[in-house]
Amino acid sequence: MRMLTVFWIPFSHSFLYRFLHTGVVSDVHVTEHLARIGILLDYCDGQLLFFNAEKGLMLCAIRHKFTDAAYPAFALEKAGALTLCTGMELPEFVKHR
Secondary structure, three states, X not given: OOOOOOOEEEEEEOOEEEEEEOOEEEEEEOOOOOOOEEEEEXXXXXXXEEEEOOOOEEEEEEEOOOOOOOXXXXXXXXXXXXXXXXXXXXXXXXXXX
């Protein structure tokens, strides 16, 4: 098994979401608590999108040239619940790109 060389980590603190990508930090300030965050990987186009899954608004877009398989991993910083859903309808901003 190869070592993980590229990763994306969204951190949340109140109304601030911090996205880390290979040492680069992007801060996103939101005006309300996000109950659901969507993640969309477009492997061929080299994009990883994080979005507000309830309103379909993009939070962060990361460009990366994928050359190997991509493996998702999820964890919570504090005790809580994490539910993974697949097959969500694409948000409007993705449909019109």
